Amino acid sequence: MTITDLRGLAASESCNRDSGAPVQARQKRTWRSYSVYLGLALIFIYCLAPFYWMIVSSLRRTADIFDNTLLPAPFSLENYAKVFDGSTMFGQALLNSLIVAGVTTVAALVLGIFTAYAISRLNFRFKSVILGVIIATSMFPGISVVVPLLRFFTDLGWINTYQAMIIPNLSFAIPLAVWNLTTFMKQLPFDLEEAAMIDGCTKWQAFRKVLLPLAAPGVFTTAILTFIHSWNEFIIALSMINDPAIQTATVAISKFTGATEFQAPFGEQMAAGVIVTVPLVIMVLVFQRRIVEGLTAGAGK
């Protein structure tokens, strides 16, 4: 593959894929596009119907939370008010989740990019062993990690600190980042960087200006997946934190209580679920543009 190939790749990504389609195909296309849209609609419904049910349930009053009507009647924001009721510190919890997930994602990406670069671009011994060890950390059952880590972090004085949540989160995030980015970088040709270096770039510049932008879809995808994974982590955050000022949103949700111990605060939990999900979806909408931009910007140079 040559640089021109990749420029072509970038260019074709940046403009509409359909624009280059042959004219003869148009007739067939209309028929197909109907079935395609039907398929898309089905996927859309499957993904969103349960979420819709979550929203509807969150908008019911406690008294009619068990209704099966497709719209909440009467409509009520009672659950949302309860979620943000002062005693739960839910706003703070959201901020904490953002800090924990954000730092985890950035750290995992930095470490992951270093490691993936080393594995896909450098030649050294024990490479396979290292890759094996890295993924092996994703193989131990999460619930069995809790007690030893609690003991360990207590000794370190890390209870009620952000790093007590961030570092365990990395044990999922780093393997995913390393494996995914290695796959990506492996697929991108060396010749491009070599060409850049012939043009006078240093190895670092070649990496930063050529390789990294090309790996952008992989980087952003990894970012989104690890961010969401840490955003949703529960059991470590529950065990390591007992100060409500540092607890994350998922832990805060687990502490919602119903009117009595036998009644689950389902409406509140669903409202909180909506509140923690929607920012992520917005974030992804924003990120998507960056994915395409990153791709074009990098390869266009």
Place this chain on the structure above:
Amino acid sequence: MRQRRHTWQTLLTGTALATAAAVGLTGCGGTTAEPKADANAAAAFEGRGPINYVSSRDASGAANKSIEEWNAAHPDEKVTFIELPDSADQQRQQLVQNAQIKSDTFSVLNLDVVWNSEFAANKWILPLPEDAVPSGQMIPATVDAAKYRDNLVGAPYYTDGALFYFRQDLLTAAGIPAAPKTWDEMKSACEKILALPEAADMSCYTGQFDKNEALTVNFSEAVASAGGTVVDAEGKPTVDTPEAKEGLSLLVDGFKEGLFPSDAITYLEEQGRRAFQDGKVVFLRNWPFLYSSLSATDGSSKVAGKFGITSIPGTDGTGVSTLGGRNLAVSPFTANKATALDFIKFFTSEEQARKRLELSSRAPAYAALYDDPAVVAKRPFFPTLLESLENAQPRPKVVQYGATTKAIQEEAYAALTGEKDTDTALKDMQAKLEEISAK
């Protein structure tokens, strides 16, 4: 092919290396069997200063009010409320984890009565001085539930007992003068009631039968109401008796004969409340928590003003309720034990219990509060609940409660779903319980 082998070796070597390293390190890093402080020495309550109270949130706000009052009076011995999750499983998990690592963060623990023996036997809570609670004024069953082998290890915070909810309007319509006291009476009452046109789609009775702690409660009650026990006073399992069989048969036959709703096998407390509140069942065994929502007059309850309560039925007379509720206990790992003990005395005092009743309907341990006219005016179910509590039996007081309740749930569930017949289920349950108690 060679390359492939190389790849496969990749993971294998990686894993093997990690494992080998781990095993190697273990050889030098192992610690076991460290001696703990003597139990009597731990009983000395010394040290004053800030402490933490560990519990799930009290939605009514009553517990927080008690704490605020304490903090106002004890600025140097402030109590911080550490909230645990709503789920009892998760609460216990957090408490056990912190006890295991001997964390000094958790000072005063809010424990379910069924965790009492386990925590005491593992020395995760301290024996309390006899004068820590005014036992004479408390309902005896609640004090008993806070003891381990005759030593007080907790202070009763609140208690809980079963109530039998019935549809007074339907009883009247069918010409039945009084609520049934026995299962047979209930069955014959149902025959008459379900013949009424307005009760055509109803079922007779439901309890809680999902594979859950609630099933242990319902099973224990059925056995006790038939005159049996799950474990005897010495802690020996006794579910291979004719009484236990009679008890379990009540529930098994209830499903077989269609006395219970067909989906009752998935019911917990809330589903039972809804079935009754929506007019699907005539009789219901449940805790008192639903009394206020059943009585709601805003249109959410179909049975407001139409239902009554009494003690649960037995085979030859009134049945026996299982005891619920919570105790407060002191962790041996906290630095400020004197403060912790004082706080427990304050928190579980009759004065504070009375104050909390303003906000919370949780049943106090003090018998006198159940007859207090001011209290009864607000909580009309209290006199009936007191009768239930005075007769109540604890669930098996065993150290290995987790394994015990699991064995009960598994076998009872198998019998209810028809997977095993009653005799086999009880025989297997007896065997499992014997194995657990032998450990």
Place this chain on the structure above:
Amino acid sequence: MSTASVPRTAAGPPRRQGRGRGTGRDTGAGAGATAGRTPGEGRMAALLLSPTLLVLALVIAYPLISAIHQSLYRAQSGLDADGYVTEGEAFVGLANYVDLFAGESGRRFLNAFGNTTFFTVTTVLLETLLGVALALAMNRAFKGRSFLRASILVPWAVPTAVSGLLWRWIFQSDGIANSLLGSEILWTAEGTASKLAVIIAEVWKTAPFIGLLVLAGLQIIPEEVYEAAKIDGAGWWRQLGSITLPLVKPTLLVAVLFRMLDALRMFDLPFVLIGPGKESVETLSMLAWDESNQLRYGSASAFAVILFLYVAAVAIVFVKVLGADVTGARQLGAKRRERQAQRIQKAGAAA
């Protein structure tokens, strides 16, 4: 230019012709790699890798060591005269492991093992099909594409604990599922229905994970490959089979591998949706949780170690059977050889 630098061509897409020279690369790669290694690279690699390995060691090594250690011990059972639990633990060798396979606990173990395997196979299979479909859908150009992409991500974004509660609600006996189906299925009771409920909820939750990763893989496929195929008259299905899937295979394999690792350790969803102790859906992780919940830490650790080994074995077999070049070693080796060859050629030419 060499095929070796574009491993996806090895899977057989149309661009292979004209790239030449790479066919002999499967022989002697190890030798080539060794010959091409420079000391500077090793040092640089060590520098780049050490932070990652340090962090992972911190998080995993200690728990793993303590689990293996713990699994060889057993707490004293029984109570002393005062009713206190006898303290201390005894070294029991592999007894905890042996006991896993004996009698009642052996039956439970096999049941959980079967459930874990069953759930992993069914959910990962369905997720892969659905995930690839999602990715293909997301990769199409049409109005509202970015909205579709974001909405597809919703299930993955919902916290697992909350989604467990949501599905429990949907599947309760008078919930919306039964109401829409007009059925009276007891989804949360023991039985086949509960397995189905777990599969539906799990696939819903995690198909987007595969979808998103595959989408990223699709995005680096050059458009011209498709153009060429169109000119050759290849239909949509042919394009999918001979271009898209082979080219996206490396990414897809990583996605599936990570999903398998997660599915094998499945815990929260069956726990919240159906409940602990229900044998129809009890997984190995749930069993490990239950053992430690009953303070049998020795056998809980034994479960965890066995599960770890099982997961590792599955991963190894997966990588082996599908022949994923996980390290890129093949590719690097070939690259070195090529350079050497060039050097020799140049030297030859100069001479």
